[in-house]
Amino acid sequence: MALYSGLEILKAAREGKYGVGAFNTNDMEITQSILEAAEEKRSPVLLALSEGAIKYGGRPLIDMVIHEAKVASVPVAVHLDHGSSYESCMQCIRWGFTSVMIDKSHEDEATNTKETARVVEAAHAVGVSVEAEIGRLGGIEEHVVVSEEDAVLTKPDEAARFMKNTGADFLAVAIGTSHGPNKGKGRPFIYHDRIVEIANLIPHPLVMHGASGVPQTLVERFNAAGGVLKEAAGIHEDDVRKAVTEGIAKINTDTDLRLAFATVIREVLQKDPKQIDPRKILGPAREEMKRIVLDRLDVFGSAGKA
């Protein structure tokens, strides 16, 4: 199957009021876990590569991901997560990505608008979709560290103006979530009213970054196997379900897969200290990640939509 553009998948999601998972991948096992789950659930999906993932895996990773996405039996878009520059987005488009995010959310609105519009013009000329961001997510993004205090929620009027002036296809909104395994810090995790206010002004698919659930059972297993994760907390799945009814169409998940991967590898090696076969170590991690993706696709409501 040819790759889908991000917008083809996400427009149907916003209209049909279901969420589509954008799962970050860095290697073959993660990619397989995502696609196997998506095929089992008959769910469209986005495979997201960050600039860090691209630096880590290079062309072998990119070519493998695009190939696996093309042979999948469900609609798949290959997406650049948090592109930091025009050049980075253009490089990914040349490699065959069908969706790119340009993230200039740490710049002022005028610069963010100008840089985003530039990417949109070039990407649209070749049928590639563009995600943009306005407002600031808390937590860690790869090329910009935003402290919790600096995090500013997306302002609806600014967001509407930004989408009109840039022509971007979908919008990442700052609504209280943050990347990584330590979300919230006692504040409400999601400002639902804010999603509704934004969605009333913007018909485009909205994107929730930092959406991982950080399952406590996994955190406990991780710590029991010698890991150290303190005060780990994620977004409750009821909040994700509600956000989808409010206009969120793309839901990003990275941390949950990392946690599943690292937990199982710790457990396998602890239980069997003589184990040296990569397949016996990575295979169970792949299974656990697949279980996570299967669960998430049910929560998002995209099962059966492919």
Ligand code: 13P
């Ligand atoms: P999590 O850290 O919650 O998985 O979010 C990932 C993300 O938003 C990637 O852009």
